[in-house]
Amino acid sequence: MKKRILVACGSGIATSTVVTAKVEALLAEHGIQANVEQINISEAKSKQSDADLIVSTTMLPTTYDIPSVVATGYLSGINTEDIDKAILSALKGD
């Protein structure tokens, strides 16, 4: 089934734009079919019910029922491989 991923930042406009592109490229590289939606982190709580994963550039303000990955490293370029792994493993459910 097609996965659904929420990519969040504080405004839903600046850093999530960059991270959305990174996530889409990662998924394509691994042949994972997914819808990626760019959101404002405050929307994550209400949108999580029909999503599989939250990827955020900011600290998470609360806990969620679905897996979440903080991906600030995609912006700073630090530990990006760990973020790739965390996203892929969350989607594979292992």
Next chain:
Amino acid sequence: MSISELLKEEYIWLDEKLDTKEDIFHLVFSKAYKDEKVKDSFYEGLINRERLYPTGLQLENHGVAIPHTDILHVKEEFIAIVLPEKPVEFFRMDNANEVVLADIVFVLAIKDSKSHMKTLSELMDLIQNDSLLSEILRSSDKKKIIQLIKGNEDKK
């Protein structure tokens, strides 16, 4: 749109004596408001966004911050670069309890993310390019900084 298209010499500040992020916001806001590029709510917008969702990034050798606001405060888009004389404290984007000392600050006044995919990814490339960032920080010439950024874009 490339960063260099949104960047003007008059929106670059070098070696400014600025002690706090509020000083930086005020500096950029005063100029942008005078030029009618932002609404009078832009300063508060920066403060509030930074308080809720800080924008400091700790890099290997540098600290960077990329403050921005909700789009409604912006009338005409621009990117400002501020190099404070001494690094200024911001909180970290990935951990708001930790401080990063920013030696370069990019204030992003953006109205629409869709059209700025390229700008934003170029900015991240720039931030991740340690030698380019170091060269910008060493530079005392605004023209040179624009050339450095443009040169990096042209390589793409």
